[in-house]
Structures are given as structure tokens and as C-alpha cells.
Amino acid sequence: MAQWDGNKVFNEVDNTENYTTLELAAMDKNLSTFVNMVKLSGLAPSMLMTDEHTVFIPTNDAFMDISIENYAELTNPKNQAELMKFVRYHILPKEHKKWEFEDSQVIDFDSPDEISVSKDMYDNVYIGGAKIIRSDIAASNGIIHIVNDIITPNRSVFMVD
Numbered sequence: 001m002a003q004w005d006g007n008k009v010f011n012e013v014d015n016t017e018n019y020t021t022l023e024l025a026a027m028d029k030n031l032s033t034f035v036n037m038v039k040l041s042g043l044a045p046s047m048l049m050t051d052e053h054t055v056f057i058p059t060n061d062a063f064m065d066i067s068i069e070n071y072a073e074l075t076n077p078k079n080q081a082e083l084m085k086f087v088r089y090h091i092l093p094k095e096h097k098k099w100e101f102e103d104s105q106v107i108d109f110d111s112p113d114e115i116s117v118s119k120d121m122y123d124n125v126y127i128g129g130a131k132i133i134r135s136d137i138a139a140s141n142g143i144i145h146i147v148n149d150i151i152t153p154n155r156s157v158f159m160v161d
Helices: 021-026 029-041 044-049 060-065 068-075 077-088
Strands: 053-058 106-108 114-119 125-127 130-139 142-147
Touching: 021 029, 021 044, 021 053, 021 130, 021 142, 029 044, 029 053, 029 060, 029 068, 029 077, 053 060, 053 130, 068 077
Parallel strands: 053 142
Antiparallel strands: 106 114, 114 125, 125 130, 130 142
């Protein structure tokens, strides 16, 4: 199986700003797991209509650490509320460029859950334990950051400089 090259993502697209974040994500087969989860969650229509949001899209490889049982449970139609919660951890209501995130920042949700932000000495940004591996992809309705892991609330990556 060929390795996905994040630097080439959307290179075939003339202007990424002609597409919504979800339309753009659907163009890369290596982002299909998250796109499918958005659709199953019922959040696709609101993502298509919402302007100026940020979405952190895990690569398909990022889902390798989830067991088949957990994935099946999460995507079971009976658990749509849990799936919506999972997807929402990957979406922020405003546009945020990578450079705007600060070390030790915390992203609050309307629940006890928080998403931690950390930066290392090389300016790599980690959101809820997931490293941004491709950043600031402009779409017509927001910004996409591609991450190498799923975003998990209340999880941080502690960096040692």
C-alpha cells in the first residue's frame, strides 16, 4: 500500500477555495473515514452551510488505533449522539490558522471536556494529542488542518524542549 503524502493533498485541485471543507475532504480518499463519520453523524448539512469554521481531519491511518469493535460501536446508528460528539471535537466554530494556536492553550466545549493545545520547539502544533501535519488549507467556508491522530478531549502531549 502506498504511503499518503500529505504535502500533495489537494495538489490536483485548481483552487481549494471553490469548495467547502467537506467537499474538499471528500476529494482525498485518505480522508474518507472522517468524511464518512461526518455523514453518518448527521452533521454534514450543517458543515456545508456553516461559514468560517476550522476542521481538523484525521487521516485514515489515524483511525488504526481504534479497535474494530469501538469503531463499529461509534458508527452504529443507535449511537449517533456519541458520533456527533466525536465529530464535534474536530470542528471549531471560527477559522483558526496554525500559527494562532498557543502552547498550553485549552479549547473549551459546552461540557466538562477540553481539548489541549501544545507546541514543541519546532513549532509543531498538537490538538488533543493529534499533530497538525498539513495546515491552513483554505476552503470556501473555512480552514482545514490535517492531523495524524484522532482528537481526544482531556489528552495532552507534553513537550520537553
